[in-house]
Amino acid sequence: MYTVGIDVGSAAIKIVVYDGETYRYAIEPTGWSPKSNGEKVYKKFLIENNISSSKVKRIIATGYGGRRLDFVDEYKSEITCHGKGCHYLCSDIRGVIDIGGQDSKAILLNEKGKVLDFNLNDKCAAGTGRFLQVTTNALDLDMDQIDCLAKDSSPLSIDNMCAVFAETEVLNLLVQGAKKDEILAGLLKSIALRVGSLAGKANLQGKIAFCGGVAQSQVLRRMVKEYCNLNIITLKNPQITGALGAAVLGFK
Amino acid sequence: MRAKTMEYFDSLIAESAIKIKEEKEKGKKVMGYYCVFSPVELIEASGAFSVGLCATKQEPIAEAEKHLPRNLCPLIKSSYGFAITDKCPYFFFADAVMAETTCDGKKKMYELMADIKPMVVLDIPNSSVYRKRKEHWMEEIHRAKDFIKDELGLEVTESSLKEKIKEHNEERKLLMELVELNKFNPTPISGADLLKVLWGRQFKADREEYIAKVKILMEELKEISLKSDKVKGPRVLVTGSPTGVGQEKVINVIENLGGQVVLQEACSGVKGLVDLVDEDKNPYEALAEKYMDIPCSCTSPNTRRFELTNNLVKEYEIDAVVDITLQACHTYNIESYQLKKEVDAPFIQIETDYSESDVEQIKLRVSSLFELINE
Ligand code: SF4
Numbered sequence: 001m002y003t004v005g006i007d008v009g010s011a012a013i014k015i016v017v018y019d020g021e022t023y024r025y026a027i028e029p030t031g032w033s034p035k036s037n038g039e040k041v042y043k044k045f046l047i048e049n050n051i052s053s054s055k056v057k058r059i060i061a062t063g064y065g066g067r068r069l070d071f072v073d074e075y076k077s078e079i080t081c082h083g084k085g086c087h088y089l090c091s092d093i094r095g096v097i098d099i100g101g102q103d104s105k106a107i108l109l110n111e112k113g114k115v116l117d118f119n120l121n122d123k124c125a126a127g128t129g130r131f132l133q134v135t136t137n138a139l140d141l142d143m144d145q146i147d148c149l150a151k152d153s154s155p156l157s158i159d160n161m162c163a164v165f166a167e168t169e170v171l172n173l174l175v176q177g178a179k180k181d182e183i184l185a186g187l188l189k190s191i192a193l194r195v196g197s198l199a200g201k202a203n204l205q206g207k208i209a210f211c212g213g214v215a216q217s218q219v220l221r222r223m224v225k226e227y228c229n230l231n232i233i234t235l236k237n238p239q240i241t242g243a244l245g246a247a248v249l250g251f252k
Numbered sequence: 253m254r255a256k257t258m259e260y261f262d263s264l265i266a267e268s269a270i271k272i273k274e275e276k277e278k279g280k281k282v283m284g285y286y287c288v289f290s291p292v293e294l295i296e297a298s299g300a301f302s303v304g305l306c307a308t309k310q311e312p313i314a315e316a317e318k319h320l321p322r323n324l325c326p327l328i329k330s331s332y333g334f335a336i337t338d339k340c341p342y343f344f345f346a347d348a349v350m351a352e353t354t355c356d357g358k359k360k361m362y363e364l365m366a367d368i369k370p371m372v373v374l375d376i377p378n379s380s381v382y383r384k385r386k387e388h389w390m391e392e393i394h395r396a397k398d399f400i401k402d403e404l405g406l407e408v409t410e411s412s413l414k415e416k417i418k419e420h421n422e423e424r425k426l427l428m429e430l431v432e433l434n435k436f437n438p439t440p441i442s443g444a445d446l447l448k449v450l451w452g453r454q455f456k457a458d459r460e461e462y463i464a465k466v467k468i469l470m471e472e473l474k475e476i477s478l479k480s481d482k483v484k485g486p487r488v489l490v491t492g493s494p495t496g497v498g499q500e501k502v503i504n505v506i507e508n509l510g511g512q513v514v515l516q517e518a519c520s521g522v523k524g525l526v527d528l529v530d531e532d533k534n535p536y537e538a539l540a541e542k543y544m545d546i547p548c549s550c551t552s553p554n555t556r557r558f559e560l561t562n563n564l565v566k567e568y569e570i571d572a573v574v575d576i577t578l579q580a581c582h583t584y585n586i587e588s589y590q591l592k593k594e595v596d597a598p599f600i601q602i603e604t605d606y607s608e609s610d611v612e613q614i615k616l617r618v619s620s621l622f623e624l625i626n627e
């Protein structure tokens with residue numbers, strides 16, 4: 001017997017199958033059509049893992065595109081799912097910070113992994129994956145170059161929180177001759193500070209899991225620890241915690 | 253099940269505009285007003301029509317942004333946009349406008365609006381602990397009375413004022429009785445419909461007809477309550493910046509996700525209805541007392557809002573509070589932090605404007621809130 005969690009985000013579809021003890025996962029790009037790709041990813045995943053669909057007891061969807069899938073049994077919000085997924089991977093955490101493509105989230109959990117409170121960024125893209133994407137684009141950098149470039153640089157201050165304005169600010173700094181790595185470090189710092197204030201408003205304390213694609217950056221993790229004085233731990237698969245949480249929730 | 257009488261309220265705003273036009277052609281004066289601080293009793297005691305102008309639509313905002321900053325509260329941009337485009341019949345028919353120095357955005361916008369219509373802008377003391385605030389407001393009401401006389405040529409007498417105070421008290425009591433029907437679970441009237449009825453109050457051309465319809469509606473709702481069975485989604489109280497007809501976005505998301513919007517604490521809800529005007533006192537003094545006690549975030553500190561919200565949470569057996577902050581509304585935005593600490597229920601703040609661009613984000617917040625309650 002299996003449950004499946006499927007997290008359809010703006011950039012990637014994450015899928016997890018869980019049998020009550022172990023889990024397997026896959027990550028695929030979302031592409032143009034979250035709805036039809038969601039279904040494709042699901043079918044492909046079952047075939048590749050040699051699971052017949054009759055063995056799947058429940059499918060729970062989450063994420064922005066998750067609401068649109070019609071082959072699933074239930075939809076659960078990312079907040080609940082990330083909370084569950086992170087708690088499953090590390091039961092003594094009390095909070096989650098997730099930097100997603102569109103939303104950054106701070107989630108306060110109790111010892112059972114139940115959500116007590118949460119806080120999200122406001123309408124603008126500040127502090128989200130999107131912010132980093134737009135601004136690194138302006139620097140002509142790829143996301144996987146981030147860490148090695150920003151590792152030992154001292155951050156310049158980037159004051160604009162709006163992604164569009166920050167892009168202009170980055171371009172201006174370049175024109176003035178600022179170094180790329182210092183601008184990049186500055187961008188990461190501004191995200192760290194932003195995330196810190198989200199976490200502060202949701203009262204996050206104790207061990208905090210950091211997830212979402214952006215959480216793969218070691219420099220960012222270090223900065224969140226340092227500037228925001230938060231006890232950040234990193235999970236093995238920070239990208240799949242939403243889908244994992246959904247699958248775990250489905251099992252109960 | 254939806255009450256049949258709601259059809260009357262569905263078309264109330266559009267039809268009242270036609271009636272007001274007719275009355276105006278017969279020589280009746282019309283005075284517009286914006287917010288719950290406006291002593292409407294005074295306007296009506298002069299014999300003029302009072303019409304609500306609070307603007308809650310996206311439509312005229314682009315036009316307004318030609319004069320106003322983009323990062324301003326949509327309510328202010330919308331009201332100004334309606335003023336300069338002649339797209340709102342109520343503003344168009346208004347011979348004069350009554351307004352107040354609520355937030356900074358509004359009061360500076362009124363300076364621009366004053367070029368379009370004759371205006372009286374009443375000065376709200378922004379400290380709720382200022383000793384002379386009631387006296388001050390009484391003087392402002394007298395100033396408004398003089399303005400009505402000079403601008404519209406209409407007199408307010410003590411007896412006409414007393415009469416209007418009585419009528420409005422009756423209306424407030426009745427509307428609170430209507431709201432109280434939502435103490436039932438499931439609620440007999442949806443939050444969007446309740447808003448429509450309360451909102452319609454500011455536009456109606458005929459008070460007697462309106463009141464009669466509210467009474468019929470209440471009878472219908474009682475029957476609906478008797479028939480309906482118990483289970484339904486979480487009971488939500490909405491508070492924060494004014495949420496009006498045309499901008500029910502958040503309320504709709506809550507209700508589409510299975511929640512019940514039981515009532516609004518906001519000024520488009522019960523904020524202005526919970527207190528009556530003392531009918532035994534000097535009418536000006538009594539008006540000043542009632543209006544200076546409105547728990548709006550433009551006064552500081554605004555502890556009464558915390559008390560009111562908490563009382564409503566208990567009385568109406570509320571499961572969660574949703575605090576709506578219009579973008580760039582600093583007063584409600586900052587106050588949200590305190591409110592969250594004071595309120596004894598799960599709480600989220602939603603910052604938004606009138607555009608539809610963030611509906612998905614709002615859904616995420618609301619569904620997370622519901623999962624948090626249900627788990
Ligand atoms: S929020 Fe305050 S200022 Fe705005 S309409 Fe309501 S009572 Fe008036």
Ligand code: SF4
Pocket residue numbers: 325326327328354355356357358493494550578580581582583584
């Ligand atoms: S919502 Fe806030 S900013 Fe907008 S008019 Fe009301 S008090 Fe002013």
